[in-house]
Amino acid sequence: MAQAGLSDVERIKAASRGLRGTLVESLADPVTGALADDDQQLLKFHGSYQQYDRESAEARRQARLEPAYSFMIRARLPGGICKPAQWLALDGLSETYANGTLRLTSRQSFQLHGVLKSDLKATIAGINATLLDTISACGDVNRNVMSGPGPATSPLHAEVQRRALELSEHLLPRTRAYHEIWLDGEKLATGQEEEPILGRNFLPRKFKVALAVPPVNDVDVFTQDLGFIAIAEGGRLAGFNLVAGGGMGSTHGDVRTFARLGDVIGFFAPDRLLAVAEAVVTTQRDFGDRQDRKHARLKYTIADRGVDWFRAEVERRLGFALDEPQAFLFTTTGDVFGWARDIEDRWHLTLRIESGRVADRGDARLRSGLARIAQIHRGHFRLTPNQNLTIADVAAQDRAQIDALVGEFGLGLHLRARPIQLESLACVALPTCPLAMADAERYLPPATAVIAALMERHGLGAEPLLFRISGCPNGCSRPQLAEIALVGKAPGRYNLHLGGGRDGRRLSELHVENLDEAGILAALDPLFGAWAAERQPGEAFGDFLHRSGRLAQSSGSAPASGTLA
Amino acid sequence: MSPSAALNSFPLAAERTELLSQLVRGLDTPGLLWISGYTAGLARAGVTAGMTGGAMPAIASPARDVQTDGAWLASIVYGSQTGNGRHIAEALADQLLARGLRIRLLRAGEYPLRELARERRLFVVMSTQGDGDPPDDARAMTDFLFSRRAPRLEALEYSVLALGDSSYPRYCEIGRRVDERLAELGARRILDRIDCDVDFGPAADAWKVQAAGSLHKLSPEHAGAKVAVLRAVPDAAPYDRARPFVAEVLANQRITIGEGVRDMRHVELSLAGSGLSYEPGDALGVVAENPPQTVQAVLDAARLDASQQAMRDGRSQPLSQWLSTELEITRVTRSMLVTIARRGAHADLAALLEPGQESALRALMSQTQLPDLLVRYPADWDAASLVGTLRPLVPRLYSIASSASEVGEEVHIAVARIGTGGGSPRPGAASHFLATRPDAALVPVYVESNPRFRLPAPDRDIVMIGAGSGVAPYRAFLQDRVATGARGRNWLIFGARHFSQDFLYQLEWQRALKRGTLARIDLAFSRDRHRHAYVQHRICEAGAVLHDWIEGGATVYVCGDAARMAPDVDRAIADVMERHGGMSAEAAREHLSALGAEGRYLRDVY
Numbered sequence A: 001m002a003q004a005g006l007s008d009v010e011r012i013k014a015a016s017r018g019l020r021g022t023l024v025e026s027l028a029d030p031v032t033g034a035l036a037d038d039d040q041q042l043l044k045f046h047g048s049y050q051q052y053d054r055e056s057a058e059a060r061r062q063a064r065l066e067p068a069y070s071f072m073i074r075a076r077l078p079g080g081i082c083k084p085a086q087w088l089a090l091d092g093l094s095e096t097y098a099n100g101t102l103r104l105t106s107r108q109s110f111q112l113h114g115v116l117k118s119d120l121k122a123t124i125a126g127i128n129a130t131l132l133d134t135i136s137a138c139g140d141v142n143r144n145v146m147s148g149p150g151p152a153t154s155p156l157h158a159e160v161q162r163r164a165l166e167l168s169e170h171l172l173p174r175t176r177a178y179h180e181i182w183l184d185g186e187k188l189a190t191g192q193e194e195e196p197i198l199g200r201n202f203l204p205r206k207f208k209v210a211l212a213v214p215p216v217n218d219v220d221v222f223t224q225d226l227g228f229i230a231i232a233e234g235g236r237l238a239g240f241n242l243v244a245g246g247g248m249g250s251t252h253g254d255v256r257t258f259a260r261l262g263d264v265i266g267f268f269a270p271d272r273l274l275a276v277a278e279a280v281v282t283t284q285r286d287f288g289d290r291q292d293r294k295h296a297r298l299k300y301t302i303a304d305r306g307v308d309w310f311r312a313e314v315e316r317r318l319g320f321a322l323d324e325p326q327a328f329l330f331t332t333t334g335d336v337f338g339w340a341r342d343i344e345d346r347w348h349l350t351l352r353i354e355s356g357r358v359a360d361r362g363d364a365r366l367r368s369g370l371a372r373i374a375q376i377h378r379g380h381f382r383l384t385p386n387q388n389l390t391i392a393d394v395a396a397q398d399r400a401q402i403d404a405l406v407g408e409f410g411l412g413l414h415l416r417a418r419p420i421q422l423e424s425l426a427c428v429a430l431p432t433c434p435l436a437m438a439d440a441e442r443y444l445p446p447a448t449a450v451i452a453a454l455m456e457r458h459g460l461g462a463e464p465l466l467f468r469i470s471g472c473p474n475g476c477s478r479p480q481l482a483e484i485a486l487v488g489k490a491p492g493r494y495n496l497h498l499g500g501g502r503d504g505r506r507l508s509e510l511h512v513e514n515l516d517e518a519g520i521l522a523a524l525d526p527l528f529g530a531w532a533a534e535r536q537p538g539e540a541f542g543d544f545l546h547r548s549g550r551l552a553q554s555s556g557s558a559p560a561s562g563t564l565a
Numbered sequence B: 001m002s003p004s005a006a007l008n009s010f011p012l013a014a015e016r017t018e019l020l021s022q023l024v025r026g027l028d029t030p031g032l033l034w035i036s037g038y039t040a041g042l043a044r045a046g047v048t049a050g051m052t053g054g055a056m057p058a059i060a061s062p063a064r065d066v067q068t069d070g071a072w073l074a075s076i077v078y079g080s081q082t083g084n085g086r087h088i089a090e091a092l093a094d095q096l097l098a099r100g101l102r103i104r105l106l107r108a109g110e111y112p113l114r115e116l117a118r119e120r121r122l123f124v125v126m127s128t129q130g131d132g133d134p135p136d137d138a139r140a141m142t143d144f145l146f147s148r149r150a151p152r153l154e155a156l157e158y159s160v161l162a163l164g165d166s167s168y169p170r171y172c173e174i175g176r177r178v179d180e181r182l183a184e185l186g187a188r189r190i191l192d193r194i195d196c197d198v199d200f201g202p203a204a205d206a207w208k209v210q211a212a213g214s215l216h217k218l219s220p221e222h223a224g225a226k227v228a229v230l231r232a233v234p235d236a237a238p239y240d241r242a243r244p245f246v247a248e249v250l251a252n253q254r255i256t257i258g259e260g261v262r263d264m265r266h267v268e269l270s271l272a273g274s275g276l277s278y279e280p281g282d283a284l285g286v287v288a289e290n291p292p293q294t295v296q297a298v299l300d301a302a303r304l305d306a307s308q309q310a311m312r313d314g315r316s317q318p319l320s321q322w323l324s325t326e327l328e329i330t331r332v333t334r335s336m337l338v339t340i341a342r343r344g345a346h347a348d349l350a351a352l353l354e355p356g357q358e359s360a361l362r363a364l365m366s367q368t369q370l371p372d373l374l375v376r377y378p379a380d381w382d383a384a385s386l387v388g389t390l391r392p393l394v395p396r397l398y399s400i401a402s403s404a405s406e407v408g409e410e411v412h413i414a415v416a417r418i419g420t421g422g423g424s425p426r427p428g429a430a431s432h433f434l435a436t437r438p439d440a441a442l443v444p445v446y447v448e449s450n451p452r453f454r455l456p457a458p459d460r461d462i463v464m465i466g467a468g469s470g471v472a473p474y475r476a477f478l479q480d481r482v483a484t485g486a487r488g489r490n491w492l493i494f495g496a497r498h499f500s501q502d503f504l505y506q507l508e509w510q511r512a513l514k515r516g517t518l519a520r521i522d523l524a525f526s527r528d529r530h531r532h533a534y535v536q537h538r539i540c541e542a543g544a545v546l547h548d549w550i551e552g553g554a555t556v557y558v559c560g561d562a563a564r565m566a567p568d569v570d571r572a573i574a575d576v577m578e579r580h581g582g583m584s585a586e587a588a589r590e591h592l593s594a595l596g597a598e599g600r601y602l603r604d605v606y
């Protein structure tokens, strides 16, 4: 069914017999640690990416060895919720098969890195044995559904989380390929399963959904293809505002690509959630660009055809009209660290996990400490969209025990660090991410340290500041929304973006291109000076830059375009 | 007619060609060699005649006798793995043939065992391999000799030259056993056996002279034409171990990655201008220098001064020079231990040399080098006695990993660097020397031909089994088969430790598979988590297919570790023949021996 002009991935999907391809053969091929080219694309739909260690690749080539291929595995974890036993199981899998660390992602999920091809099946089966899975964690499908984990300040939270789960299940592919390949499920003799929602060729591109509960916009709802803002009425869930067309990724120097904030389209009642989601997904399925993968996200479909067209198309599919959007207010996208109590009197401890990397490093023995906590903890773990972790649902009498472990294993970064070190995100980037142009995760600690020192010099050490680094303009840490963001350009060099809003509703602007660390500090120094001297009480850095017109004096590069809701 | 005109008149007239082909039909190699030598002798006589204008001398024709049983004055039989024994046997044969004596020269593997009973005079050159094992090629012969089927040999006169290496506990074991067994069977020694260490040159020369002399006394009716010395593979190598070619390093790349595996080097050397040629299967001899740090450690341990002059074999040079370039200091020999024990009056060391201590001795010899011994067993040394105690530094062999048809005037080898991680903490002499040569450095080398380990006809299949550096000759094989367009299928069964760290030449095998020049590959990694396997496991798993290939005429090669891999693989292949060929264990064994004799089961293990 391949048509002229379709992207190669469309051909691969079409020929894949429901995402089966030749994965089984690829896995069995002992001569290479890689998969056949087409299977690499299909693997994503099963929740894994083929990667290679970029830093050793040249030395290996000279040694006449192929690159050190390994696999990243991403779990599907709607709302980032898991049980202590599942945490322990993943921890064990990472020790046995992966690089001995866990990575909490910016979409509230887990990643394992460094799994060899020969261990891939065992690892994925191991994840399934804990009653989690990796289906659709990657690929041209609906990705992990985000839902704010913040300690329940209203009964909405539980309901929104329940609906996030439901939504995630509803949008899953129907193919049994996953069970056949990884779980030794019975083989389908011929043909392939129907995909009533996603379609035989699945979606044109990745698709992301998040549900936000105001006033916390931790899920960055405006960066999603499809967002839902929960609207409360008298403490009950009255319905959702539909947000559509957000996305972060762009390509350096390619003006056809841009970061975009989602538009608020309308409002509907809670029981229509699945139907609305399905209507948006199928609209994108049928109208999304299948020729140019750089132009295939919903944000481009909407930007090209207009919001009105989009609303009309969705309503046509729904068979009813959406209501006018309801008012909402977001105050923050960040996490609140330390203990918090919810309306049901349970306690929640949110810990800072820098870049989401759960590893033992020096005195901060995160992996050992969290494993110990998992052994005694009777509630849940919640992975936050800011790559942090909440030890959720703790009874008051159990707090002391957990506090003791936090102390013993050095887990209390939030008690020691500067605000900028707490309120920051970094994507994985080098050495595993094949698209990275510069370090992100590995550069976060030194970067926040030097910026914090500079702020200190201006007497701003205690000020909150939203800081994000990504290794390339794909924006996996959503840098286009930070007050200060570094977007990787080349090893040790970054584009400096400034001025994002702390509520996730204003894009940052490209300020100066291609700076090294000294250049970054030199660019920030006068701005910090001005902020310290001229700001209004409590005025955030991004807001200050905008109000004072400092961004107008930026290097002259076009600011990232976007539609503000 | 001038001699050159005579040569130019080739090809022969039709009836002569016919006569020639009648003459050579069915002749074995020695017969052919003899004829070629004989005719060359005739030609040479003709040359002389032509130049002096005199008549051509009458030459008695011994050609009639060639196929006559028992007409041999003597047989020279050699069992050789790496060519040393072959060189010695050939040199002896050359001497005797040059004197016009009717002798024959045979590899042990071609020796017709049923003729042994009628043999009158036998010279055996026999090396010891493995852990006191016979060379592969000599297995059938030694099995036969040591068995109860061996005939009485009262009429036989013989002498054995045993080759070995005194750094192995079972020094010259096979030569010694052959010698003792022949005596036991009633044969009479013409000369006593000599045991030759790796510096066998002078001792072997003396033996050859004596052996030739022992024939001299015999009846003159055995004398024939003056026969020029020619060989099927002309020994025209311009360079040899005594006069190596100094080759330039073109590349020296590590081909393993990571801490868990041995440092392996892919070394490319230039043979440009040397005139050296080689065949796939041959080895490269490398004349190395000892590691400077080990030389220093010897000097320190013996408390001797580097610059002190020392005398040996009538030559005087600084001690450091002896230790760097001329004497063995990385391999421990028994005689070295004997001297050290005596000199320092170390009763404990002397006790290790007593019978029954073999395994402790073996451990000592494999885990220590000279400096360690000198520290552990101190004695009062002077430069002359130290130099006198050590044996000459011998070249090391490396399987050639390239085909000249692919790389032209280059030669490639794969070198496992000894003493980096695990085992012996000190570096191995040659492997360290090679691994530390930068580009453009000079390495003295020569080609050691290995006619036993050759590719079959182009349309035949081959199965290449090897672990670690044992894969080296297969790279040469495959390059050659591709360059020559050979149609036979190529199958590699390779073993290493870690898939991701020492899958040697991975990219090249992948390319060959893609292009179809490698029909099949089976891999075994012994240290990979959850799936450790050795090549013999893959052989078992692929048993049915392997059996088919072998029955279809494939040649099976085994290369690499002699101590463990080769015996395990041997057993695995025998099992395969048993299981898939419906044979008894004994029949399978015999089948393998027969394959060996046919040149279809070939091993190059070290």
Ligand code: SRM
Pocket (backbone or CB within 6 Å): A049, A051, A072, A074, A104, A105, A106, A107, A108, A109, A110, A111, A137, A143, A144, A206, A208, A220, A223, A246, A247, A248, A249, A250, A297, A356, A387, A426, A427, A428, A429, A432, A433, A434, A435, A474, A475, A476, A477, A478
């Ligand atoms: C792990 C994670 C970053 C993190 O540090 O947490 C991540 C990591 C990667 N992202 Fe991402 N993305 C992650 C969240 C995001 C986000 C944030 C979000 O979803 O809220 C974005 C921006 C939102 C968006 O989609 O626009 C994001 C936009 C991208 C893009 C650009 C997509 C685009 O259409 O512009 C790519 C590249 C692509 O898809 O071609 C990408 C591709 C990748 C890959 C898989 C690289 C690749 O394609 O080979 C990265 C794997 C690196 C590694 O070694 O682990 N990732 N990626 C996040 C995993 C989320 C999850 O659990 O599912």
Ligand SMILES: Cc1cc2nc3c(=O)[nH]c(=O)nc-3n(C[C@H](O)[C@H](O)[C@H](O)COP(=O)(O)OP(=O)(O)OC[C@H]3O[C@@H](n4cnc5c(N)ncnc54)[C@H](O)[C@@H]3O)c2cc1C
Pocket (backbone or CB within 6 Å): B082, B283, B330, B331, B332, B365, B366, B367, B368, B369, B396, B397, B398, B399, B400, B413, B414, B415, B416, B417, B418, B419, B423, B424, B427, B428, B429, B430, B431, B432, B469, B470, B472, B604, B605, B606
């Ligand atoms: C026909 C033939 C082909 C060969 N082909 C190759 C080849 O292709 N590639 C290759 O790397 N080698 C090959 N070898 C082995 C090679 O010739 C040397 O023996 C080897 O490199 C060690 O030499 P060295 O001078 O570095 O160590 P030495 O100085 O001889 O030994 C130093 C110490 O290391 C110990 N030792 C020796 N060998 C080993 C070992 N393998 N493992 C652990 N300890 C050891 C010794 O007991 C000694 O104590 C081949 C040998 C033969 C006979």
Ligand SMILES: Cc1cc2nc3c(=O)[nH]c(=O)nc-3n(C[C@H](O)[C@H](O)[C@H](O)COP(=O)(O)O)c2cc1C
Pocket (backbone or CB within 6 Å): B079, B080, B081, B082, B083, B084, B085, B086, B127, B128, B129, B130, B131, B132, B133, B135, B163, B164, B165, B166, B168, B169, B170, B171, B172, B173, B197, B198, B562, B605, B606
């Ligand atoms: C793998 C291997 C094992 C050997 N084992 C012994 C041994 O057990 N005893 C011994 O005296 N010599 C041993 N030697 C030394 C050889 O006998 C010696 O190098 C001899 O010169 C080889 O002669 P060839 O080239 O004719 O085979 C061994 C050599 C190799 C390569």
Ligand code: SF4
Pocket (backbone or CB within 6 Å): A427, A428, A429, A430, A433, A434, A435, A436, A437, A440, A470, A471, A472, A473, A474, A475, A476, A477
């Ligand atoms: S932002 Fe770029 S570098 Fe960072 S993880 Fe995503 S794709 Fe990789």
